[in-house]
Amino acid sequence: MATIGIRRLSNGLGAEITGVDLRQPVDDSTFAAVEKAWHDHLVLLFRGQDITPDQHIAFSRRLGELDQHGSNPRYRLDDYPEILQITNLKVGGKPSDTRNTGRNWHSDLSYTRHPAKGSLLNCRQKPDVGGDTMFTNMYMAYETLSERMKAILEDLWAVHDVSLVAGIGERDPEKTAEMKRLSPPVAHPVVRVHPDTGRKALFVSQRVRSFVGMTEAESRPILDFLCDHATSHEFVYRHQWQVHDLLMWDNRCTMHLALADFDQSQPRHMLRTTLLGEPIGRLYNEAQAA
Ligand SMILES: O=C(O)CCC(=O)C(=O)O
Ligand SMILES: [Fe+2]
Structure with missing residues (x-):
């Protein structure tokens, strides 16, 4: 019998789950309750x-x-390609580019043909104040x-x-140049149907350049409107991190934004x-030709 607690975090989205220890294997009924939540x-x-990389990976694998x-x-954890370091600590002796990951509203990996289903972020070190993340x-x-x-928007x-x-x-x-080579522009439907809930979600972000078949000048005002609308305060939850928080979000029906509202001389280290x-996308040129 699952005995998890669920406490909503805002009117728009988000819930805190209690009664789950991710250092232990999660039994099937608890897992089913978590997935429903x-x-x-x-x-x-x-x-x-306070989980190890192996425990983080083991729980994540239950979801897909x-x-x-x-x-x-470049920012994978040594020996754990499944773990990406979002950090302002040095990586390989050099300042990390991932210290400024997520500074505009986005859905993870939407610039690839396989936009991420979800992401699980574990806070290892945080600044005294700030370094919040917003979700919509x-x-x-x-x-x-x-x-x-x-x-x-239906067929855009x-x-x-x-x-x-x-x-x-x-x-x-x-x-x-390496990132651009690895990820050429890709087109995705603007309205997507969530495969598990069957609900329709808007799928745009600040990483969208234009609509297929329209110029950038034509697209920009509509994109700006959609991003402004989508990030209305009423739809947003702002998370203030504590060390050892694990946050998991569904990229198919949310966007998020990592704020630079902190002192970068203090460590912020997230895994x-x-x-x-x-795969819902297609390379842009293919889409244009279609
Ligand atoms: O550092 C954060 O709070 C989130 C950064 C981000 O966009 C991500 O990890 O997907
Ligand atoms: Fe992100």
Whole structure:
């Protein structure tokens, strides 16, 4: 019998789960309750999870196949390609580019043909204050549009481009070129149906350049409107991290934003596993030709 506790974190999305210790294997009924809570609340918080990489990976695998972070190979944890370091600590003796990961609203890996299904982020070290992460509910974003706007968006595709990852231009040009080579622009439907819940969610972000078949100038005002609308305060939860929090979010129906609201001279060190998503995208040129 599962005995988890569920406490909602905001009106838009998010719930804290209690009664689960991720250092231990999670039994099937507890896991089923967690998965249901994930579908209901989109972002789940587990406090006090001082877990090893193996435990992090073991729990994540229950939810699906894990990405090996081939689109960002330099920041994998040694011997654990399933774990990406989001950190301002040095990696390989050099400042880490992942210290500024997620500084615009996005859904993980949307710039690939297999946008991430979910991500599980464990806080290992945090600054005294700040370094918060915000999440927004993309079902609500979709459902609150007018019927006419929904009809316009229904068969639109959007071009997601890794060059729009915030701060990518400040990275070492060689690494940026590598990221662009690994991830050429890809098109995804603007409205996606969540495979588990059957609900429709808006799938745009600040990493979208244009709509397929429209110019950038035509697309920009609509994209700006959709991103502004999707990040309305009413749909958002802002997470203030504690060390050993584990947060898992569903990238198919949320966006998130990592805030730079902290003193970068203090360590912020986070470890992430990423669940592989179903392939929904196609390379941009193929989409254009279609
Ligand atoms: O560092 C964070 O709070 C989140 C960064 C991010 O966007 C991610 O890990 O996917
Ligand atoms: Fe992210």
